[in-house]
Amino acid sequence: MTALTADQIARVKATVPVLAVHGTTITKRFYKRMFAHHPELKNVFNQTHQKSGNQPETLAKAVYAYAANIDNLGALGPTVSRIAHKHVSLNIRPEQYPIVGRHLLGAIVDVLGDAVDQETLGAWEVAYGQLADIFIGTEAKLYKGAAWSGFRPFKVARKEVESDEITSFYLSPADGSPACGFEPGQYLSVKRFVDELGVDQPRHYSLSDAPNGKWLRISVKREAGREDTAPGHVSNLLHDGVEVGAVVHVSAPSGDFTLDRKTTTPVVLMSGGVGVTPMTSMLSTLLADQSERSVTFVHACRNGRVHAFRQWLNDTVAAHPNVTRAVFYEAIEACDRAGIDYDFEGRLDLTKIADKVIVPDADYYICGPVPFMRAQCEALASLGVDSARIHTEVFGSGVVE
Structure with a gap:
């Protein structure tokens, strides 16, 4: 140098x-x-x-x-x-x-x-x-x-709809070998050829389950597009064109937004929208580790139609006294049930749940849209949380400032 x-x-x-x-x-x-x-x-x-x-x-x-x-x-x-x-x-x-x-x-x-x-x-x-x-x-x-270099073929062993927007893909090595381990919070890249662009396109997707040696699960949000944004090429190809038995090429798990599994401190998992995916991996891993750490699972989304892993979270909270939840729905619909599907109406407001989330020595893991993460970081700081205990993940090319 x-x-x-x-x-x-x-x-x-x-x-x-x-x-x-x-x-x-x-x-x-x-x-x-x-x-x-x-x-x-x-x-x-x-x-x-x-x-x-x-x-x-x-x-x-x-x-x-x-x-x-x-x-x-x-x-x-x-x-x-x-x-x-x-x-x-x-x-x-x-x-x-x-x-x-x-x-x-x-x-x-x-x-x-x-x-x-x-x-x-x-x-x-x-x-x-x-x-x-x-x-x-x-x-x-x-x-x-890394578990391997470059992109490796995996078969879709299972495909499961989690919400109106999010579908899970269970990926098993095409050669029949065991699935690799990884750290909860990591992601892998999926590469698909996009006819419209004439090129391969890789996309990062967080792993959404605990390591189990059988599969690597990713849970993909369909990016439908809005007036100011185009539909997501790869997410739509996965939702519409990749079925059980199909082969996809993926990179090895990567990423440094990972749960510290060596400590016993309380954990607060905070997510917005599809940012829930690494949080399900973190909580699932703590359960698999039979950890007794106190876990608060905080999630915000629009309504029950787009609330992925809702029943899994409810079952987890019911079965594990050390796990609590706080779910915010921004636009409640008639079929959404207070106390069952969600706990609070409106956007995530930490002042409403400060008694749950402001815990001595807790570590905070945050994932979601950049404005969401920025707001939660600022809210935690205003409530006296040390910045060293706040960990964030960013999808796409955004940054949290």
Whole structure:
């Protein structure tokens, strides 16, 4: 790894204000350049997020954060870990980093032109090389510990509707071998060919059950699309075109949003919508471990029609005195039963259940849409919870700020 000089560090940091203004323009240009020269990489990147602008915006924030912390890279540790896990799940390899670097630097020149001098561009070249080395080293360790490398064929052993929006797929290794273990909270990537796009598209889906050696269960929300968003290519292909016996290709379990199974502290699991999936894995694993830890399962969704794992949660609470629940429905329907299907009307409001969730030494695990997670993090902080005890997962390309 080539070390940055003091002058190079100063030059990179001096570009921070420019990145704040032009960062997304640069990253949009970067993706356009890279895909033009290497169209095969469209098989790796989420093309829906490309079209919506989510991925360029997220990359711009990451580049900005790297430049701002170029003299304190330790601050980027959690971000590097999360991205490295996603890279391994997508089978990103060391030989792809020079491609990214070449087109990122090219995009900077394309957008900024004469505003960036050769010395600054040279500083960024060294800085990118440093960052690439960090990721390559981190990912090498993850690959070494992974259950397998790349994408592997699995058969759909079972398909089960969990709600109007969410369906579970039970995936067993196509070669008949036992299913691998994993840490509750992790995800795997499923790759499907999308005719409309003409490329393979990978998507991350959280594992939604405890490890059992028989199958890996994912529970997929059908992304129907709205006025401002397109329907989800892969989720709709899975719901409509993948039946029992079909073969899908998946990556090994990955992700650092995982339940700490070594401690005995109370656990508060908080989810919004399909964010319930890693929480079912965490709670199922605690039950399989015969843990006596106090668990509070907090979930928010629109109504009973979209409430996945409702009966499972009710049965679990009834059978285990150490598990309690608090369910919020935002738009109650006539068939929704208070005290059975849900406990509170409206959006999740922690002040209504502070006596349940504000517990000494508790660890908080949160998953759901980014605005939901941001609101819960802020609410927990206002109620005096130490940020070190708050753990979040992010689907897609979003970030929790």
